Structures are given as C-alpha cells and as structure tokens.
Amino acid sequence: MQKISQSSNNKTFLLYIFIAYTFSILIRLIWVYQFQDNPNFYWNNHLMINTNDGYAYAEGARDMLAGFHQDNDLSYYGTALSSVTYLLAKILPFSFETIILYMPAFFGSLLVIPVMLIARVLKEDILGLIAGLITGIVWSYYNRTMTGYYDTDMLTIVLPTFVLYALILNIKEERNRYLLLIPIFIIAYSWWYAQSYSLNLAMAFMVLIYTVIFEREKLFNYKILIFMFIAMSYFPWTYKILASLALFVAFHFVKHSNSKRVVFTLLLVAFALILLTGGLNPILYQIKGYIFREAIAGDLDFNLHFFGVTQTVREAGQIPFEVFADRISGHTLTFFLSITGYALLAFRYRIMLLALPMLGLGFLAYQGGLRFTVYAVPVMALGMAYFIIYTASMLEKFIHKDRALSITKKAYISIFTLLVLYPNILHVIQYKVPTVFSKQEVEILDKLHKIADREDYVLSWWDYGYPIRYYADVKTLIDGGKHSGKDNFPVSFALTSPPMAAANMSRLDVEYTERSFKEKFNSNLIQEMKDYNSTDVNKFLSSLFSSDFNPPKPTRDIYFYLPMRMLNIFPTVALFSNINLLTGKQIQRPFFYSTSSFKDDGGVLYLGNGIVLDKRKGLIRLGKQEVPLAQFITVGYDEKGVLRKGVQNIQMMGQLSLIFMKSYNQFLLLDNRMLNSLYIQLFVLENYDKDLFELVIDSPHAKVYKLKR
Ligand code: MG
Numbered sequence: 001m002q003k004i005s006q007s008s009n010n011k012t013f014l015l016y017i018f019i020a021y022t023f024s025i026l027i028r029l030i031w032v033y034q035f036q037d038n039p040n041f042y043w044n045n046h047l048m049i050n051t052n053d054g055y056a057y058a059e060g061a062r063d064m065l066a067g068f069h070q071d072n073d074l075s076y077y078g079t080a081l082s083s084v085t086y087l088l089a090k091i092l093p094f095s096f097e098t099i100i101l102y103m104p105a106f107f108g109s110l111l112v113i114p115v116m117l118i119a120r121v122l123k124e125d126i127l128g129l130i131a132g133l134i135t136g137i138v139w140s141y142y143n144r145t146m147t148g149y150y151d152t153d154m155l156t157i158v159l160p161t162f163v164l165y166a167l168i169l170n171i172k173e174e175r176n177r178y179l180l181l182i183p184i185f186i187i188a189y190s191w192w193y194a195q196s197y198s199l200n201l202a203m204a205f206m207v208l209i210y211t212v213i214f215e216r217e218k219l220f221n222y223k224i225l226i227f228m229f230i231a232m233s234y235f236p237w238t239y240k241i242l243a244s245l246a247l248f249v250a251f252h253f254v255k256h257s258n259s260k261r262v263v264f265t266l267l268l269v270a271f272a273l274i275l276l277t278g279g280l281n282p283i284l285y286q287i288k289g290y291i292f293r294e295a296i297a298g299d300l301d302f303n304l305h306f307f308g309v310t311q312t313v314r315e316a317g318q319i320p321f322e323v324f325a326d327r328i329s330g331h332t333l334t335f336f337l338s339i340t341g342y343a344l345l346a347f348r349y350r351i352m353l354l355a356l357p358m359l360g361l362g363f364l365a366y367q368g369g370l371r372f373t374v375y376a377v378p379v380m381a382l383g384m385a386y387f388i389i390y391t392a393s394m395l396e397k398f399i400h401k402d403r404a405l406s407i408t409k410k411a412y413i414s415i416f417t418l419l420v421l422y423p424n425i426l427h428v429i430q431y432k433v434p435t436v437f438s439k440q441e442v443e444i445l446d447k448l449h450k451i452a453d454r455e456d457y458v459l460s461w462w463d464y465g466y467p468i469r470y471y472a473d474v475k476t477l478i479d480g481g482k483h484s485g486k487d488n489f490p491v492s493f494a495l496t497s498p499p500m501a502a503a504n505m506s507r508l509d510v511e512y513t514e515r516s517f518k519e520k521f522n523s524n525l526i527q528e529m530k531d532y533n534s535t536d537v538n539k540f541l542s543s544l545f546s547s548d549f550n551p552p553k554p555t556r557d558i559y560f561y562l563p564m565r566m567l568n569i570f571p572t573v574a575l576f577s578n579i580n581l582l583t584g585k586q587i588q589r590p591f592f593y594s595t596s597s598f599k600d601d602g603g604v605l606y607l608g609n610g611i612v613l614d615k616r617k618g619l620i621r622l623g624k625q626e627v628p629l630a631q632f633i634t635v636g637y638d639e640k641g642v643l644r645k646g647v648q649n650i651q652m653m654g655q656l657s658l659i660f661m662k663s664y665n666q667f668l669l670l671d672n673r674m675l676n677s678l679y680i681q682l683f684v685l686e687n688y689d690k691d692l693f694e695l696v697i698d699s700p701h702a703k704v705y706k707l708k709r
Contacts, residue, residue: 007123016129017116024109024136028147030428041435043442046097047148048435053480054150055436055466058100061085062470065096070454072517073475074482080192081152100150107154108145112136114161115378119385121169122349127385130417135381137424140327140373143431152193153374159189160199160358161378167207167224168351174220176252179227183244186231197232199375202357204228210353222263223251229270234277304523304537305584306485307576324366327373328380330424338380341387348386355379388416437467440701441563445471447697448704452559457510459491460561461573468561477513485576486523492576495566495679496590497545502678503692503707504544506558507551514555525581537581554709560693562683563702564664567594570679591656591671598667607667613658618650620658620669630654630672635685636662637700643686659684663700 008016035041041048049058060076063069064086069077076082088099112132119128135141144153166181189196204225211221230243247266250257257263325335342359346352362376392409399405437445449472452458458474465479478487490509494502512524521527525537534540543549566573571592580587599606605613612621613629620627628651635645657675659668661684674680681687683703686695697704 006125007120008125013116013120013125013128016125016132017113020112020116020129020132020136021109023133024112025105027137027142027425027428028105028109028145031147031431031433034429034432035435040438040440043439044095044097046095047101048097048437048439048442049100049150050146050148050433050435051151052436052463052466054100054148055470056480057081057085057150057152058096059466059470059473061089061100062096062473065089070475072514073454073469074479075469081150081154101148104145104149104151104154105147107158108141108149109136110155111141111145111158111161111378114158114165115381117165118161118168118382121165121172122351124386124389126413127382127389130385130388130413131378131381133417134384134420134424135378137421137428138328138377138381139330139424139427140370141377142424142428143327144374146428146431146433148433148435156193156196157374157378159185159192160196160203160375163189163200163203164355164358167203167228167354170224171207171210171215171221171351171354174218176223176248179223179251180244180248182224182227183231183240186228187237187240190232191237199357199361200228200232202361203354204232206354206357210351214350219258219260219263222267226263226266226270229267229274233270233273235273304486304525304581305579306489306581307579307584319366319370321366323370324373326423326427327365327370328362328376329384330420330427334384334420334423335380337387338384340383341385341390342379342383344390345383345386352382355382384420385417388413388420392416437471438701440699441565442467442471444697444699444702444704445561448472448474448559448561451696452557456557456559457506457513458559458561459494459506459510460563461491461495461566461569462488463569464561464563464566474559477509486525488576489579489581490524490577492573492578493541495562496570496574496577496674496677498676499678499681499688499692500547501545502560503709504549504551506560506707507554507709508544510558511552511555551709558707559696560678560682560705560707561702562679562705564683564700566679566683567666567668570594570674573679574674590673591669592674593669594666596664596666607669611669618654620656627656628654629656629658631657631675633657633659633685634662635659643698645685 007013032047035047049055056076057079060079060082063075063077064082069075085100085103088103089096092099112135115135116125116128116132119125119131141157143149144151162185163182166178166185170178170182186200189200207221207224207228211218211225215221226247227244230240230247233240235243322332325332329335329338342352342355346355358375359379362373362379365372365376392412395405395408395412399408445468448458452472452474454473454475456474458468458472458476460468460476462478462480462483465476465482468474469476469479478491490505494505494509497505508528509524512521512528515521516524516527519527525540529535529537529540532540532543534543571590574590574592575586578587578589579585593607593609593611595608595611597608603615605615607613610621610623613619614621618629620629630649630651631654632648632650633645635643638644656669656671659670659675659680660666661668668680668684670680682693682695682705686698686703688695688705692708693705694708695703696706
C-alpha cells in the first residue's frame with residue numbers, strides 16, 4: 001500500500017511539533033480561564049495549585065530557594081521536581097506561584113515531542129501530528145498534567161516515551177551516535193521517578209525478545225542492551241555517562257570492538273553490573289514479600305495492629321470497562337479503534353512492538369487501579385492516528401482523480417481527528433477541579449506562619465499536611481506521604497478523644513516523633529509504654545484521659561489546625577483509632593451524622609436518610625429505632641463574629657445530641673463520644689480549658705489552637 005503520511009523536511013516537522021505542543025498547552029488554559037474570576041482560588045494574586053502532593057515539592061523548592069530547611073522536617077528538599085522548580089525560579093522572571101502553576105502544562109505537553117519523533121523515525125510525519133494532537137489532551141493524561149497539577153506526573157510519561165523513542169531510533173538507524181540517547185533518557189527518567197526501574201527493565205526485556213525473534217544476527221541490537229544495562233545499574237550517574245561515552249568512542253572509532261566476541265563480553269559485563277549493584281533486588285524483594293510475609297510479621301515479639309489505609313482508600317480492584325476505556329482514549333469506540341490501529345501499525349512496522357511494555361502497563365490499570373492508564377496514552381494515540389491514516393489511504397480504491405482524492409483525504413483525516421479529540425476536549429471543559437485550599441484557608445495558615453516557629457508541630461489530619469507545611473513552614477506528624485495506620489493512630493486518637501487525652505497524646509507523639517528520628521523507634525507507642533512502665537496498651541491509652549498523666553517535657557510548641565472541611569471526613573478520621581490495637585478489630589463505631597439538607601415540619605425535623613427528630617417527644621428516629629435525644633445545641637456567629645451557643649437539655653438518659661451550626665446551615669447528630677471529642681469541642685463549640693488550650697486563630701473556615709503544656 002502506498003504511504004500517504006510522508007516524511008517532511010525539518011522545518012515542516014518543527015512546525016508540526018509547534019502546532020501540537022501549542023494545542024496541548026492552549027487546552028490546558030481552559031481551566032485557568034474558567035477559574036480566573038473566582039477570588040477563592042487565588043492567593044497572592046496567583047491561582048493556586050490543585051494537587052495536594054504538589055505542596056510537598058513546592059515546600060522542597062521553597063526551602064532550596066531559602067537555602068536551608070530544618071532537620072527532620074520531611075521537606076522534599078533536593079528531590080528532582082523541587083530541584084527543577086528551584087532552577088526555573090532562579091532563571092525565569094516569573095513568580096514562584098506562576099512557575100509551579102504552569103509547569104505541568106508546559107512539561108506535560110512535552111509528551112507530544114517523543115510521540116512525534118517516533119512517528120518521524122517511521123517517516124510518517126502526518127501520523128505523528130495526529131498522534132501528537134491526541135496524546136497531549138487525552139482524558140487521563142490531561143487529568144494528571146493539567147495546569148495546577150504540580151506533581152512528578154508532568155514527566156513520568158514523557159521520559160519513558162523518550163526512552164522508547166531512543167530504542168526505536170537505534171534499532172531502525174543503527175548509528176553509534178544515537179546510542180548515547182539511551183543512557184541520557186534512562187538516567188533522566190530514573191532521576192525523576194524512582195519507580196522507573198521496572199518499566200526500563202521491561203523495555204530491555206522487550207528489546208531482547210524482539211532481537212531474538214527478528215534480528216538475532218544484528219550485532220547493533222546487543223549494543224543497545226549494553227547501553228541500557230549500564231544506564232539502569234545503580235552507579236552514580238556521572239560514572240554511567242562516562243562509561244557510555246567511553247563505549248561510544250570504542251564502538252565508533254575502534255573497529256575491533258565491533259566484533260561479536262567483544263560485544264557479547266561487554267553485554268555480559270553490563271548485565272553483571274546490574275546484578276552486582278542489586279538491579280534485580282526490587283523484583284527479588286517482591287517475591288520474598290509474598291513468600292515470607294507471615295514470617296516477617298511474626299518476628300516482632302510485641303505487635304500492635306494498626307488500621308490499614310488501604311482499607312479506606314477506594315479498593316484498587318476492577319474498574320468498569322467504560323471508565324478504563326475513557327481514561328485511555330476519551331471514548332470506548334476510540335479505544336477499540338486505537339487498539340486496532342496499534343495492531344495494524346505493529347504489523348506494518350514491527351519495531352512498534354517495542355511499545356508493548358508501556359501499553360501493557362497502561363492496561364494493568366484495568367486490574368490495578370486507574371493511576372496506570374496514562375502509560376497507554378502515547379501508544380494508543382499512535383495507534384489511533386495510524387487507524388485514521390490507514391483508512392484514509394483506502395479511499396484510493398474509490399476515488400481516482402488525484403485532486404479529488406487529495407482533498408477528500410485531507411477532509412477525512414481532519415474530521416476524523418476532530419471527532420477523536422472532541423470527547424477529550426469536552427472532558428477538559430467539564431473537569432473543574434478546585435484548588436486544594438481556598439483563599440480563606442490559606443490566610444489562616446499564613447497567619448499561623450507568623451505565629452509559629454519552624455520547629456513547632458501542627459497537628460491535623462494527613463490530607464492537610466503538605467499544604468500546612470508549605471504555607472506555615474512548620475512540622476507535621478502526618479502528610480500525603482506519611483500516613484500509615486501506625487502514623488495516623490495518635491493523630492486520629494487526639495482528634496476524636498476528649499481534650500485532655502488529646503493534649504497528652506499530642507505531646508507524647510510530637511516528642512517521641514522527634515526522638516525517633518535519632519533513636520529509631522519501631523513504634524512511638526511501644527516506646528512510650530516502655531518508658532511509662534506499661535505493658536497493657538489499652539490501660540496506657542486510658543491513662544491519657546486523666547489530668548494526672550505526666551506528659552514529656554515540651555521541646556517546642558504544638559498547634560492544632562481544625563478546619564471546617566474535616567467535618568465531612570470526621571468518621572474516616574475516627575476509624576484509625578477506633579480499634580483494639582491488641583486484636584486489630586474495630587470497636588463499636590461512634591455515631592456521627594452531618595447534613596445540610598433538611599426539612600422542618602413544625603413538630604418534626606427531617607434530616608435525610610430516614611433520620612427524623614420528633615421535637616415533642618425529644619426522640620430521634622433512625623428508621624424503626626427510637627433514641628432519646630440528650631441535648632439540642634445551637635451555635636452560630638453573631639454580627640460581631642463572636643460564636644454564640646444555646647444548649648437545651650432534653651433527656652437525662654439521652655444517647656445522641658443534635659447540633660445546629662447556624663452559620664453553615666448544617667446539622668450534626670452525634671453520640672456522646674463524638675460530642676466530647678477535641679474536634680467537636682474545640683472547632684464546633686469552642687469549649688475548652690483555658691489552662692490547656694489557647695485559641696490563636698478564629699475563623700469559620702478553620703480554627704487554630706495552641707497547646708499550653
Ligand atoms: Mg520547614
């Protein structure tokens with residue numbers, strides 16, 4: 001069949017890249033356009049970022065710009081993304097906020113380049129242009145590289161696609177100088193993304209299979225493997241670059257080094273380097289993990305059973321096929337056409353089989369969770385583009401006039417491409433992700449920044465850890481990267497226990513966390529029990545409820561950041577300490593219900609979900625069950641911004657209380673345990689012992705208290 005998408009000159013090719021890259025960026029400005037008038041999303045006159053983890057890298061970059069950070073502050077100082085950000089902030093004339101906001105758009109859109117370069121190796125530039133237009137804005141890829149999505153995702157697909165390009169280029173062209181691209185991209189990819197190793201290994205394996213099946217006799221392919229293995233070994237990158245350069249010089253200038261014997265010896269040496277530097281450890285470790293899991297758990301003589309985070313995160317199990325297909329291609333139909341196109345493409349250019357590891361990793365998402373879908377995006381875009389080109393060339397059978405054929409083909413390709421882009425653009429328009437924090441919340445953290453010392457701790461739920469550290473420059477106990485059951489337990493315990501127990505637990509956990517950086521405790525709680533001569537964890541925890549408990553000497557201040565938004569996740573927060581640590585079993589779940597949609601019928605208040613308050617009898621009906629109401633509490637801010645409370649005692653033996661948060665138009669129905677918790681007492685009701693806590697920032701969005709002992 002005649003080829004219709006040919007190789008153009010360099011100028012045209014650069015123009016194509018410019019078109020696809022600009023298109024990808026322009027689409028990413030839709031989100032900016034949609035939110036530009038919403039003052040809640042601005043801080044310091046800049047739109048804020050919309051991904052929680054981004055604040056970790058932003059904190060790292062901020063600290064690098066400052067030139068220092070605190071010991072054990074968990075700052076991402078020196079990580080790849082923070083370093084690149086730091087560099088850009090140094091050389092670009094834009095503000096730090098602008099840089100982190102737009103970096104994902106400009107970096108993520110770079111994906112169009114390796115995709116188009118791959119097509120150029122095949123001498124199919126129009127194919128490349130179509131694939132470039134598609135790949136930059138496909139659903140899941142957009143979601144993870146949109147403006148404001150400041151995270152490593154902005155290059156985690158770009159870099160392996162460059163690796164794939166380097167492999168395809170080398171196998172196709174067989175020129176020694178191209179070999180150097182392999183270590184450059186692999187080293188960059190491993191630096192950027194620590195978990196890159198498995199995909200690199202899979203690609204090396206693919207090169208090997210491809211060579212054995214199709215090109216056994218081609219010595220050059222083994223050179224490719226040598227360069228890959230060197231780049232993947234665990235030596236400092238400078239050594240790897242020097243070794244690669246030396247090899248290049250040898251292959252290029254010393255004829256003798258291109259003999260079979262030398263190449264295979266080098267291949268063995270390179271593979272040995274991988275083995276020696278523990279290159280296969282990640283794989284062995286996983287196998288070990290499966291086999292010896294029981295034994296490892298049994299090793300500890302004293303084992304507490306904390307709650308697993310995976311139990312609350314949406315199960316990583318199967319996702320509906322349609323969602324899977326939409327994420328990869330924007331539409332189920334496109335998905336199937338793309339697969340067909342990829343099969344045709346690999347049939348026409350078998351070198352494209354090298355893309356199978358990336359495609360496979362993307363398809364793993366069907367079993368292993370949505371986050372993998374992005375890996376399939378560039379390969380599927382090439383497949384889709386080929387399908388369009390391929391079917392366009394079939395028009396030749398029907399139209400015989402050259403001019404008419406050319407016009408029809410162009411129209412066909414354009415319309416088809418637009419149809420593929422359409423659902424993806426629609427998704428972009430509908431995908432209105434809010435910023436992580438609102439302006440009002442950041443104002444609070446900014447105030448806190450001025451009050452708190454950098455060594456002080458702020459206790460809050462892990463969801464707010466990174467932004468708290470970024471805006472207030474303090475330390476936190478848990479964050480988006482540190483939130484195992486063990487880490488969450490003390491914080492959950494503090495937030496859901498009465499203020500006295502919360503105060504004791506926070507002081508304990510902060511001081512032991514700091515000590516643990518040096519003394520490396522297996523578990524803070526176990527160490528605390530040792531130091532307090534306790535052998536029964538439940539007894540130890542109950543001792544914290546008493547004012548007689550003697551907490552460790554404070555080395556720093558502790559603040560509690562209690563935001564309104566935590567109300568929605570409070571039952572989840574409670575899960576982590578609502579557990580018998582000896583057995584790992586959940587204890588009876590506390591009752592907590594909140595709603596802002598209700599109907600008052602005079603004598604009866606409907607709270608939704610079959611929950612009804614009978615005002616005359618002072619009873620709460622939960623379906624068929626009737627529970628006496630203990631208290632009815634109204635809280636709300638008056639015109640002066642002062643919190644006013646009204647408490648009505650209903651029944652002595654009541655088990656549930658109803659709180660009406662007037663200023664938020666929200667009802668809370670909760671049992672005594674939740675009512676007495678730190679969060680409800682301090683945030684909702686502002687009931688606190690002035691000797692124990694001090695309210696330092698008061699706002700309807702969040703309250704900050706300082707622990708006074
Ligand atoms: Mg700091």
